[in-house]
Amino acid sequence: MKRIYILLITMFFLSSCNDDFLTKDHPTATTDENFWNTEGEINTALNAIYEQVPTGQFQFKRNTRITFEGMTDNAVWYANFFGEVNTIALGNANSQMRGGDWYAVQPVWEENYIAIRRANRFLEHAGKALIEPNLKKRYFAEARALRAWLHLDLFLYYGEVPIVTAVVLPTETDLKKNSRQEIVDFIVAELDAASADLPTTYPINDVKRITKGACYTMKTVALLNNRQYTMAATAAKQVIDLNLYKLHPNYLNLFNYEGQVNEERIFIKQAGNNDSFYRSAPGYLGGNACLNPTGSLMNTYETRQGKTLAELGTDSTEIYRQNPNYKSNRDPRMDATIAYPGSTYYGKLDPWDDSPNNPNRLAAIYSSKTGYWLRKYVDLADKGKGGSLDYMIYRYGDLLLMYVEALVESGKWNDPDVIKYINQIRNRAKMPNADIAVYNSEAKIRELYQRERRVELAFEGSRLFDIRRWKIGEKVMNGIVEGAINPKTKKAVNVETRTFSQKDYLWPIPARETEGNPNMTQNPGY
Template sequence: MKKLTNFTILSLFFFSGIMSSCKKDILETIPNDRVSSAIYWRTESDAIYGVNSVYSALDAVNLFVLDGVSDIGHTNTTFTVEFNIENGTYDASHSRIQTEWQNGFRGIFLANDVLANIDKITTTNTALLDRLKAETRVLRAYYYLKLTGLYGDVPLITNPITAAEGLSIARTSQADVYEFISTELAAASSALPASYPTAEKGRITKGAALALKARAHLWSGDFAQAAEAAKAVIDLNVYGLVDEYGKLFTYAMENSKEVVFDKQFLAGTLTHNSFAYMGPYSQRNSSSNFVPTKALADLYTMKNGKEITDPDAGFDPMQPYLNRDPRMRYTMYLDGDPLPSGILFKPVPGQGGADEVGKTQYNTSTGYSLKKYVVAEDLQTPGASGLNFILLRYAEVLLTYAEAKIELNQLDASVYDAINAIRTRPDVGLPELQAGLSQDELRKIVRRERTIELAFEGWRLFDIRRWKIGEQVMRGPVYGITYFENGNPVTIEVPSVTRVFDPAKHYIWPVPQKETALNPALGQNPGW
């Protein structure tokens, strides 16, 4: 099957050499080792390749970082730069702060270049150009949504700018950025198809535009529009939940009905290193760069739907994974689970397992290890996975709809239906919520469901920020598994880790120091 990434590779080649317009000089010739703007933007293929290049800036493995510096994840090796974010010692010079800013604006630069030039193409197929422009506008909105979620006010740039202009441009208020995102997604959705032929899988659809709109309004606190946009996705009748949550992040489930928006990869051609980056150390020396924490593990209820702290739940500390929400085992490797290589995951100290906590600096420090995107097919080439990365799936749409309705205090049957659809997925099988719950009860439930359902898919940090719960969940020690030693329970406390969260500044990242040094007009966020 021809995948989007085939287009992306070609477009990366083309766009690596696009330059500003060539001077009309008799001695100046068009270079033959790159694509010049003097000869580009002439054919429909130019338009397609140009738009494909905008997809190349989409997120993938870097999404693990954003969950890894939240409460549900821990930076496993304390000598990596992300550990500074986790313990609150980072500042505007931090490399991750620069990288996320740079990547976001790279995508915006590519999108603006396409939108400024695509109409130069002469064609009778105006519907194609309209669709490609709509795809580009959605991608640009995606980049802006993530940027404003991380940094607050950011420069709103909608046209190509010169280097000189870039040295004086100011930031736009977050409210105005959200308004721009909403307007763009609403307009673009009308020009996009509900689906594509198999060869075009991975392109932005109408549903992706509307689902991103729902996400944007949820983040901005406009719950009425969030519910409306999510309901529009539901009413398309294009998407649905797959029966097996446990297979969502495998090759077998690529392009399933649950995938609304993803970044496409192709084994052997365009790859990423999710297995090597996140797999247990015993699996060909994978790195376990970020590992789940006790905070995440404890959120998974018993199979009967009761929290593990409920005396009537049936939780057995001696068998802590017995009769738990199955999503726990689908999300993380637990003691005794089979690994891709065929051995068992054995993290408990003193038991001699290859993944024993403390055995090497790369072994899991909490006793948990991520399972999503760590699949047996990639064992032999852990640094070259071809798995597609899901950026938005239908379960999030349902949770967005439910949360928005709960915040509006519109506690009708559709709220229960949305949450219950996720809880009662065939391979999850939790009991349905019964009607009559209060707004506060439903708020607690939907937030827990969102956290565990979407764990390590990249969006927990944004939820913490908009719920304003950083002070409660991102301070203090980091804990891991509880095991028994001489009959006594021992809970792992990761050594030398004390998380710090300052609400006066940590709800948004600083503007990168390199950017403010080049352009003082950007200013800086409070506290930084």
């Protein structure tokens, strides 16, 4: 493969004083000849690659996937930082978006390629370390799997990107994109090779590390998002056949300290949600309430009888729109995910009291813009302090729904595993089995698994990629975003008006990449 150079990394080299590992052979300026000798040095280098694994809520210069739900129909994002989230949601993305701590498009590209460079340096130099051979083999497999995952992450956001497998030099300026198929083939091959040398589990103090099951899951994601459904189903079945993962019995506890250590998590970022309370809770409790759920998401949850609001009569639908959890008769996952007028998780929240003494009034500073607040991954134990909640990048419930999707889209909508695993997920949430008299065709099963993914995985970071894969952006990301029903007017709050066009299925390639390299083509529409 041709060695290539990423312009922004050079610019980062020239401006950064905090990541000397990228410009020197070691943070203390030790040369490559003197480094890469001990297990401690190898772990230091490997941990530097793990640093780019995404977090949940906002952190500086990080891929913050829960924050990015503000780019979807699940939420709106309002804060005096990370303004690109709202810019993209409104349909105003452009290639001139800036870099720095407060932005998304350029930093994700930049930081991922920096981490890829770290992985390449590791794979080129760590072989001389004097450590136990099998342990060295595992470390190499971790670096290789991380490099594959970093390419996968770039692929999900930007589409076609360059594959980089060697440490590049500032003089090498012939950067070109690889095709989608080349990228996915590379990712799958790398993950297959790495998984052979990785364990299925680690001790509790090493749970952040990539396992065999994580490799299979990443492979599933890559294949599914390239619409290679038969192969994706096979990869997902590899995870299931490990007989290692289980659905945690309590859905709510998956996202708080009580259930944080569980058999459902496949790949995590330790303490990746340490900012959740501060960014999500209402202002009067010390939060910012930056990410607010939409009425569209609220109206997606079924009743406890398994009926969608659309299946109810007009009068019943209106009752639930005005009182979302009327008689506690909605899917329990709604209450575990969202705080709404009448819920008690944060105490009494009344967005409709316009008194200036009400800190929770609609659209007040540090209050909700939709009338709903985020609850998932917010533990009241973190009130007034930084937390340490882990973030699950992939968990077994997600994997099972990917398996279902892969079966359906490969023409096997009536495979027994489809309804089996959908019902397992529903039953765990105390929801009834899906009605097979209703969900009795490919189109209806597709409707079912897409709804299940939305409510099961809301505010976990997958919705943006689901919208793109299913090509539903024109349907769900155009028009007025509504919030809760105002009891005074009996009308939904109109929060903002969004537009979506074909270009919005990808982020733009950062402008300084295309400006500095004539071989780098911009994504369509930008």
